Amino acid sequence: MAPPVIDVLRVFCAPDGAHGNALGVVREGAAVPGEEERQALARKLGFSETVFVDDPERGEIDIYTPTLRLPFAGHPCVGSGWLLDVPELVTPAGVVGVRGDGEFTWIEARADWAPPRTLRRYGSPAEVDALDVPPPGEWIYAWAWADEAAGRVRARAFPGRGDGIDEDEATGAAAILLAQELGRALNITQGRGSQLVAAPGPDGVVEVGGRVRLEQPHHSPAGPRAELAVRPE
Template sequence: MTLRYETVDVFTETAFGGNPLAVVLGGETLTAEAMQAIAREFNCPETTFVMPPEDPAHTARVRIFTPGMELPFAGHPNVGTATVLAWRGEIFGRPVGDAVVFEEAIGAVGLEILRAGGAAIGARLTSPAMPTVRGSFDPSAVAAAVGLSDPNIVVARHAPAHVAIGATFVIAEVEDLDVLAAARGDAGLQVKHLGEAAPPLVYLYTREDAGPDTLHIRSRMFAPRAGIPEDPATGGAAVAIAGLFASLWDGSLDIVIDQGIEMGRPSRLDVRLIRDGEGERITVAGRCVAMMRGELTAL
């Protein structure tokens, strides 16, 4: 069996920036173990497998793997996969329009294709649910888990939070850019100070500026226990932090997130917390750059 694949850099307009993603077209006959092995071989932060949908009204069924585990939902794999399918123009014998719906473990995930001059340039994800805040963590433990000291963690607005949206995150605010740069991902430190049961995804951020309904932040995300030493752009965490801010902010909110700067893969995520007559929802948008395509033959 031979499967086609494409790779794409997500949340960037520049090749070799953003977050790499491998998109495997097909794979419905593969076992989960085979998918995991392929994801380890690509060694991108995530690899997706695009398969025929169970509901013909949907675009595709998608499974998402890091090098170390399967995820029920994530942001950059959805944005990148939708953009790749838009570039291809069709999937499973049907055209890909400006709206796509993926069947994932978390449920149906909808995206809008972003275009410039008629050409697809990226996608906007609408979160399938609002995140839930499950509790908080001791600031001292979080600081130690990423190689920082107690005062480096800011608790004036919120304690380090346990936030879930498919994947679960530890989200903490740090003092400034220097502190953010000094943090490090260490699986041993995470287990020692947060425990085996704590979420393996640790997301740190600092505020760069804020207005009445806008916020600009810089972030880093460490997930060595999931096979990702550091993630250049984390769409799932962008949804999670917007959900956390929903309990701290009145009205709608635009968030610009810069990530991947410290690791040389600058990324930009445009996030919106929307509150209107239709309720409350979160969107995450970004651009993509095509990188490679080929065939998987050793199957």
């Protein structure tokens, strides 16, 4: 059997199209049918998340980190919504609304679907920038106000899973949790310069959006992440 075709996206890109968090999407999920096989492919690819599309018309997706299957995650849903061009996605956590406005792709999801994170506030963006990667054990979203009146935030994300993803470039679920906790719209610069916009809505639903770019269709599971990680922006 031929290896599955894997589309490689960058999600939550900067205004100039740079940065963003790499995402692998296997459009034909049936080509990798078992949970163990999907986990093995996600581990081999090495992206922070890889998505398997089980029904492209319904938007049914299955999400994996290199070591875990997730019921919901933000940047995989934004990327998959953009790629599949569907009004909603079906995840194990629930149905995620999707919309596009030409530049951004937006999802609506419940904050309580997001995996637990420690939201750790710092006094300034410079403090966030100066942080070293902490040891594994705790998923930390480090953030500081860049301009509180304008809702501008500087953030970095440290998954702490010990799976090779020491720092996550752009993290939609954490942005959802932060917008819900602060109760206001946020414009977040994360990692090297990725941009996420999030805003809380009624009944625990939060909207998060960003720009998506197609990096490459990739026909081999032999590790495009290292190539992407060092690609000059």
